[in-house]
Amino acid sequence: MGFSMSELKKKTENSSSDTTEDEESGEQKTGVHCCDKKDKGDSGVGMGVLFFIASFAICFLSGWLLFPSLLYSKKEQPFNFNHALHVAETGGCESCHAFRDDGTFAGVPKNSACIECHESQLGETEDEAIFMTEYVEKGIEVPWHIYSKQPDCVFFSHAAHVTGAKMDCVTCHGHIGESTTMKPYQENRITGYSRDIWGENIWGVKKNSWDRMKMDDCAECHQEETGSKGACFQCHK
Ligand code: HEC
Ligand code: HEC
Ligand code: HEC
Ligand code: HEC
Ligand code: HEC
DSSP: OHHHHHHHHHHHHHHHHHHHHHHHHHHHHHGGGGHHHHHHHHHHHHHHHHHHHHHHHHHHHIIIIIHHHHHEEEEOOSSOOOHHHHHHHHSSSTTTSOBOTTSOBOOSOOTHHHHTTTTSOOSOOHHHHHIIIIIITTTOOOOOOOTTOOOTTBOOOHIIIIIISOOOHHHHHOSGGGOSSOOOEEEETTTOOBHHHHOSOTTOOOSSTTSOOOHHHHHHHHHHHHSOOOOHHHHBO
């Protein structure tokens, strides 16, 4: 933002110094009589510059601020799930995010993993009340929106990364396991994919390994870790 504002300022400065030069030379030739004319010409250029800046700013800001909010629709999760509270209660991630006996990853836990504690209402929070009345009592699984969900054509294996390569959850997911609240899920209106694939930053800037998870991000790490980006069929069904 700061960079482009100073650019804009420079542009204004340049164009106003241009006008003063024209003004001076014009005055030398025609003398004092054409004051009216000079004023008109001046305000014309001034208006042009103003108009240019205004439209530039509008386009720029609408691109920057409006486009992401138009491109993504926000969806609230069914209710808030407090990871920090539950990790303290259970002592780790495995009780909910386990690997099955065949080595495959169980993913998000079903209600059966919750009912051992939430047989009946434990506390007084609104979130727990929604969970109990809308899902546990009705026997319906919670329809969580999965932030990290990849397109159906992508094959991903937690076993290869967590069991095999001994990678930490944080590397790819960030600090979800320590969070107390869930951010809204954002769905790309064109592709239907989660925003977390492209990332929050619309320029695609990445500061942390978990900021986005596009094809290039998978391949970049595979290149570093294994010396090869891998064949298409490795990640595509
Ligand atoms: C008591 C059960 C429970 C425990 C313990 C637990 N989780 Fe979860 N986890 C969930 C539920 C329920 C969801 C789905 C809702 C959500 O996304 O928060 C989930 C979702 C996730 C997701 C997927 C987010 C997404 O949508 O892409 C990650 C990553 C995750 N948990 C990491 C962890 C880590 C790391 C730990 C341990 C530090 C942990 N969890 C411990 C229940 C649990
Ligand atoms: C080891 C026991 C245990 C398990 C397993 C467990 N919970 Fe909880 N849960 C608690 C306790 C204790 C509280 C705090 C109750 C209070 O005092 O408000 C709680 C609170 C909650 C709340 C409300 C509090 C908040 O801040 O969000 C929700 C919603 C919830 N649990 C959902 C779940 C879901 C969904 C699962 C299964 C994925 C689950 N719990 C599994 C023990 C457990
Ligand atoms: C190498 C990166 C990577 C690591 C490490 C990783 N994950 Fe994931 N995780 C992903 C990707 C990518 C997806 C989306 C997979 C898909 O949609 O097919 C995902 C999906 C999930 C989901 C949602 C699964 C579902 O059923 O939709 C949960 C829960 C999850 N991860 C938890 C964890 C936990 C807990 C750990 C640590 C034990 C972990 N992940 C480690 C990349 C990773
Ligand atoms: C931060 C590093 C990292 C990221 C990010 C990552 N991977 Fe991996 N991946 C690995 C490592 C390390 C291995 C293990 C390589 C080995 O065993 O030779 C692996 C293995 C795999 C394998 C198994 C290959 C085999 O032949 O067994 C698949 C499939 C895979 N990754 C897909 C993905 C996809 C899809 C993504 C992105 C959504 C992804 N990975 C993101 C590091 C990463
Ligand atoms: C390391 C894993 C990996 C490899 C290797 C890989 N891809 Fe992908 N690819 C992905 C992931 C993850 C996505 C989804 C995220 C995205 O769009 O960037 C994707 C998305 C795509 C898409 C867009 C699909 C859609 O629905 O948006 C195409 C097309 C594609 N890949 C083609 C290829 C081809 C062709 C190759 C071989 C040259 C290849 N991929 C190799 C991981 C991989």
